[in-house]
Amino acid sequence: MAPLFEIVARHPDCPARVGNLHTAHGAVKTPAFVAVATRATVKAVSAAEVQALGVQLLIGNTYHLYLRPGPEVVAALGGLHGFSGWDGPWMTDSGGFQVFSLGAGKVHGVGKIASIFPGEAAPKPSGPSLVKLSEEGARFRSLVDGAWVFFSPEQVIRSQRLLGADIILPLDECTSPFHGRAYTEAAMDRTHRWAVRALRAFEDTRGLGPNPHQVMYGIVQGGAYEDLRRRSARTIAELGFPGFAIGGSLGKSKQDMLRVIGWTVDELPQGKPKHLLGIGTVEDILEAVRRGIDTFDCAAPTRMARNGGLLSAQEDGFRLNIKNARFRRDPRPIEEGCDCPTCRRHSRGFLHHLFRCGELSYFRLATLHNLRFMVRLMAAIRARIAAGKPLELEGIREDLVGRA
Amino acid sequence: MAPLFEIVARHPDCPARVGNLHTAHGAVKTPAFVAVATRATVKAVSAAEVQALGVQLLIGNTYHLYLRPGPEVVAALGGLHGFSGWDGPWMTDSGGFQVFSLGAGKVHGVGKIASIFPGEAAPKPSGPSLVKLSEEGARFRSLVDGAWVFFSPEQVIRSQRLLGADIILPLDECTSPFHGRAYTEAAMDRTHRWAVRALRAFEDTRGLGPNPHQVMYGIVQGGAYEDLRRRSARTIAELGFPGFAIGGSLGKSKQDMLRVIGWTVDELPQGKPKHLLGIGTVEDILEAVRRGIDTFDCAAPTRMARNGGLLSAQEDGFRLNIKNARFRRDPRPIEEGCDCPTCRRHSRGFLHHLFRCGELSYFRLATLHNLRFMVRLMAAIRARIAAGKPLELEGIREDLVGRA
Numbered sequence: 111m112a113p114l115f116e117i118v119a120r121h122p123d124c125p126a127r128v129g130n131l132h133t134a135h136g137a138v139k140t141p142a143f144v145a146v147a148t149r150a151t152v153k154a155v156s157a158a159e160v161q162a163l164g165v166q167l168l169i170g171n172t173y174h175l176y177l178r179p180g181p182e183v184v185a186a187l188g189g190l191h192g193f194s195g196w197d198g199p200w201m202t203d204s205g206g207f208q209v210f211s212l213g214a215g216k217v218h219g220v221g222k223i224a225s226i227f228p229g230e231a232a233p234k235p236s237g238p239s240l241v242k243l244s245e246e247g248a249r250f251r252s253l254v255d256g257a258w259v260f261f262s263p264e265q266v267i268r269s270q271r272l273l274g275a276d277i278i279l280p281l282d283e284c285t286s287p288f289h290g291r292a293y294t295e296a297a298m299d300r301t302h303r304w305a306v307r308a309l310r311a312f313e314d315t316r317g318l319g320p321n322p323h324q325v326m327y328g329i330v331q332g333g334a335y336e337d338l339r340r341r342s343a344r345t346i347a348e349l350g351f352p353g354f355a356i357g358g359s360l361g362k363s364k365q366d367m368l369r370v371i372g373w374t375v376d377e378l379p380q381g382k383p384k385h386l387l388g389i390g391t392v393e394d395i396l397e398a399v400r401r402g403i404d405t406f407d408c409a410a411p412t413r414m415a416r417n418g419g420l421l422s423a424q425e426d427g428f429r430l431n432i433k434n435a436r437f438r439r440d441p442r443p444i445e446e447g448c449d450c451p452t453c454r455r456h457s458r459g460f461l462h463h464l465f466r467c468g469e470l471s472y473f474r475l476a477t478l479h480n481l482r483f484m485v486r487l488m489a490a491i492r493a494r495i496a497a498g499k500p501l502e503l504e505g506i507r508e509d510l511v512g513r514a
Numbered sequence: 515m516a517p518l519f520e521i522v523a524r525h526p527d528c529p530a531r532v533g534n535l536h537t538a539h540g541a542v543k544t545p546a547f548v549a550v551a552t553r554a555t556v557k558a559v560s561a562a563e564v565q566a567l568g569v570q571l572l573i574g575n576t577y578h579l580y581l582r583p584g585p586e587v588v589a590a591l592g593g594l595h596g597f598s599g600w601d602g603p604w605m606t607d608s609g610g611f612q613v614f615s616l617g618a619g620k621v622h623g624v625g626k627i628a629s630i631f632p633g634e635a636a637p638k639p640s641g642p643s644l645v646k647l648s649e650e651g652a653r654f655r656s657l658v659d660g661a662w663v664f665f666s667p668e669q670v671i672r673s674q675r676l677l678g679a680d681i682i683l684p685l686d687e688c689t690s691p692f693h694g695r696a697y698t699e700a701a702m703d704r705t706h707r708w709a710v711r712a713l714r715a716f717e718d719t720r721g722l723g724p725n726p727h728q729v730m731y732g733i734v735q736g737g738a739y740e741d742l743r744r745r746s747a748r749t750i751a752e753l754g755f756p757g758f759a760i761g762g763s764l765g766k767s768k769q770d771m772l773r774v775i776g777w778t779v780d781e782l783p784q785g786k787p788k789h790l791l792g793i794g795t796v797e798d799i800l801e802a803v804r805r806g807i808d809t810f811d812c813a814a815p816t817r818m819a820r821n822g823g824l825l826s827a828q829e830d831g832f833r834l835n836i837k838n839a840r841f842r843r844d845p846r847p848i849e850e851g852c853d854c855p856t857c858r859r860h861s862r863g864f865l866h867h868l869f870r871c872g873e874l875s876y877f878r879l880a881t882l883h884n885l886r887f888m889v890r891l892m893a894a895i896r897a898r899i900a901a902g903k904p905l906e907l908e909g910i911r912e913d914l915v916g917r918a
Contacts, residue, residue: 150867154874158859179842179867186843187863195859416874438583439590455562455599459591463554463583470558470820470877 112137114325114352115383115404119496125375125402126495131167131383133199133276134323135191138166140383141399141491143390143484144201144407148174150184150194153412154473155481157196163450163478164485168196169407172269173205173261177254181272189274189320200275201407204266206329206357207388209248210284213241218286222388223360223367232288243283245300263304267311267326274321277353280308282329284358287366294333294359301331302345309349327353327385330374334361339370343377353383356403360389368397375402392421392428392487393503399491400501411484415476418465420444421483423510430458432476437462447511450482451475486510516541518729518756519787519808523900529779529806530899535571535787537603537680538727539595542570544787545803545895547794547888548605548811552578554588554598557816558877559885561599567854567882568889572600573811576673577609577665581658585676593678593724604679605811608670610733610761611792613652614688617645622690626792627764627771636692647687649704667708671715671730678725681757684712686733688762691770698737698763705735706749713753731757731789734778738765743774747781757787760807764793772801779806796825796832796891797907803895804905815888819880822869824848825887827914834862836880841866851915854886855879890914 112132119128131138145152145160147168152160160168170190175181187193190200215221219233240251247262263281270278281304283297305328312326328351332338346354356374360367367389375384383404389395390408398406411421418433422445430437430444443453444461452461452475464472490509494501516536523532535542549556549564551572556564564572574594579585591597594604619625623637644655651666667685674682685708687701709732716730732755736742750758760778764771771793779788787808793799794812802810815825822837826849834841834848847857848865856865856879868876894913898905 149871149873150864151873151875154878156855156859156875156879158855178871179863183843183863183867187845187861193861193864193867195864439587441591451560451562455560457591457597459583459587460554460597460599463587463597467553467582469553469555470874471555471560473874474558474878475560 115381117381121495121501122498124400124501126399126501127402128492128495129383129404131404134321135197135199135276138199139492140404141488142166142405143488144169144405145481146407146409146412147194147196149178150175150190152477154416154477157194159478160196160481161198163482165481167199167201167405169201169203170273170275171203171205171208172266172273173208175273176205176269177252177259181269185272185274185319191274192320201277202270202273202275202279203387204279204281205261206282207284209241209250209261212250213239213243214286214289216240218288220286220288223287223362247281263307264311267308268315268318271315271319271324274319274324276321276324278324278326279329279355280305280326282331282357285331285333287334287359287362289333289359291335294335295338298331298338298342301329302342305329305346305349325352327351327355329355329357331358333359334366334370336373339373340377343374347378353385354378355385355387357387364394367394368401371398371401371403395487396491396501396503396506411480412477415480416473420476421480423507432458432461432465444479448479448482450479452479519785521785525899525905526902528804528905530803530905531806532896532899533787533808535808538725539601539603539680542603543896544808545892546570546809547892548573548809549885550811550813550816551598551600553582554579554594556881558820558881563882564600564885565602567886569885571603571605571809573605573607574677574679575607575609575612576670576677577612579677580609580673581656581663585673589676589678589723595678596724605681606674606677606679606683607791608683608685609665610686611688613645613654613665616654617643617647618690618693620644622692624690624692627691627766651685667711668715671712672719672722675719675723675728678723678728680725680728682728682730683733683759684709684730686735686761689735689737691738691763691766693737693763695739698739699742702735702742702746705733706746709733709750709753729756731755731759733759733761735762737763738770738774740777743777744781747778751782757789758782759789759791761791768798771798772805775802775805775807799891800895800905800907800910815884816881819884820877824880825884827911836862836865836869848883852883852886854883856883
């Protein structure tokens with residue numbers, strides 16, 4: 111096997127780099143966008159289509175796949191690769207973020223970043239916690255049937271062995287931007303202890319499941335506290351993981367997020383691959399690449415597509431909203447010159463009609479375009495890094511418009 | 515232009531024939547299944563996909579497209595062909611059946627065929643009528659915004675001129691299996707007067723809309739009364755329509771339906787094309803082909819797909835229900851040897867999982883398979899007619915299994 115990660119070009123002015131991430135199911139050119147396939151399918155499109163669009167890597171979710179259809183069923187049908195029909199590289203998230211969403215995320219009414227203005231009150235709870243955390247693991251309610259389910263660091267590794275993704279992640283405890291320093295530190299320390307247990311479980315389960323070539327990234331926690339993030343990065347790096355993911359709270363603003371990324375990358379081994387969990391707007395990706403991030407997963411491009419938000423380098427803010435009445439008679443494609451199956455055949459007027467009618471075919475056509483946009487965006491970013499051109503939003507926009 | 519219809523082979527033992535239906539947007543090999551694209555899209559799939567499956571002809575609906583996005587919008591975006599991205603042959607139904615569904619269909623609680631056993635009570639109303647019929651036309655409530663809308667024979671032709679389908683239909687009044695002879699006769703006579711008005715409107719609107727090569731079929735009514743059906747067929751045939759559709763009530767059983775088809779075909783010019791509206795199970799299609807029907811439209815294959823019913827010649831009743839728990843770990847495709855994109859890549863186990871999760875990708879994969887099945891079914895029927903083989907269900911099943 112080739113080494114997991116090789117860097118083939120470095121930007122002269124920042125930590126951005128172009129690399130190849132080698133897995134048993136193919137190589138991924140980085141920086142890369144990882145399409146979200148929570149339940150072993152990207153929503154609204156099929157594996158063959160995702161492949162044709164040039165998507166390189168998918169990320170499934172251990173929490174969702176544990177509940178349905180269950181890791182044993184996936185293993186019996188060939189692991190994620192055979193089960194899903196996507197035979198390229200797979201990642202699986204550990205379920206740590208879902209445990210957070212059902213627990214502290216509900217109580218604090220937030221996600222990864224709390225976008226509030228200074229002095230503004232914290233958001234209200236969106237519901238009671240459905241999670242009980244202990245040193246042993248996380249007990250939580252199944253969203254499928256309400257039953258209590260228990261996730262331990264060991265069980266999450268066993269499940270991911272059966273799922274068989276190429277890159278897997280240990281169970282972590284995500285904290286919220288509204289957790290104080292003391293709680294964030296305690297949760298971080300527990301995540302570190304869980305990482306040790308995960309590494310042991312990873313060794314103990316060698317030979318289990320369909321993919322003997324799995325690797326496990328370590329997850330860095332520590333919220334938006336500089337000393338905690340730096341300590342977490344050093345601790346996780348010392349455990350010898352071959353790659354890293356940045357998880358948990360990224361603070362209360364985009365500025366906080368970029369600082370967290372900077373501190374973390376600073377402490378991690380420069381030559382190893384780095385994944386940013388759950389981030390994916392055009393601006394955020396560009397800024398994170400500038401700070402040395404190699405891969406990103408985010409549900410936003412596909413979720414936005416289903417809600418009418420279509421990505422285009424020809425629009426301010428990089429998107430248009432197809433539900434807008436001004437598109438009713440618009441004969442142009444979403445993005446002039448785009449080579450996706452949707453833009454090659456359909457007008458904004460037709461997509462507006464399908465969206466307004468709630469036609470199922472809309473969700474697919476919109477998803478195909480947004481995924482293709484992300485693939486083109488990452489290719490443009492890689493080309494800029496290799497050429498040593500500035501990694502600026504307007505430069506990227508010009509590249510995309512010129513190439514589309 | 516070639517003649518609208520040419521017969522290229524006849525079955526030695528029954529009125530079944532193989533033909534070519536020539537339109538300005540391509541020829542259709544008959545007998546053919548017409549995929550339902552009510553709102554200018556087949557549900558859950560795109561025009562490019564439908565084309566790749568071998569579907570030859572789509573049918574849109576004037577009622578639905580009139581309400582949204584409106585015929586003027588469709589015309590501005592290139593008519594149905596340009597608007598939808600399906601550049602092959604299009605038909606449009608007139609909206610007569612929708613007027614029925616919202617009116618007598620609701621009051622009588624029925625569709626085209628009332629499947630009740632002899633002596634059984636008639637079904638209950640499913641709601642009050644939303645339609646007011648008069649000699650002038652039909653006034654009804656829009657399902658989009660509740661506004662009153664008026665459809666006249668002239669307005670329906672004007673709308674279809676703007677939509678630009680290759681084959682269009684005049685406004686008709688469909689009766690229910692529970693309408694008595696007197697009402698059925700009065701409605702039929704009105705439909706005949708509307709047909710005369712539609713022909714005049716068709717001439718008066720020459721030059722309107724994107725498609726100068728449109729043809730209009732006549733619709734035969736008369737319920738399940740032999741003398742009325744025969745009289746309607748003769749009357750509509752004498753008006754000189756180049757092709758015919760069989761509409762309205764087809765009685766209270768499959769036997770009634772087949773008798774109605776027999777009487778009607780008997781009275782119509784043998785060399786002209788005949789369409790059966792809204793019928794499409796494997797058995798019904800085979801029986802109707804044996805009686806001389808050339809084209810069929812039916813939402814059942816695509817609707818069944820979305821509800822879990824997947825067509826297969828390898829199953830009793832020609833289908834399996836993917837929601838059944840026995841498919842949970844089934845590694846086989848829906849139909850062994852099927853060449854559709856779904857069967858080439860995905861297992862029943864994966865489709866079962868997608869269906870149980872309500873994943874959008876399920877609807878597309880299931881629809882692709884069922885449409886491909888219908889295309890293969892019609893090809894097998896055409897081959898049997900051309901070879902003079904018996905048009906029997908078990909023979910067709912063997913052809914499909916052998917070919918799949």
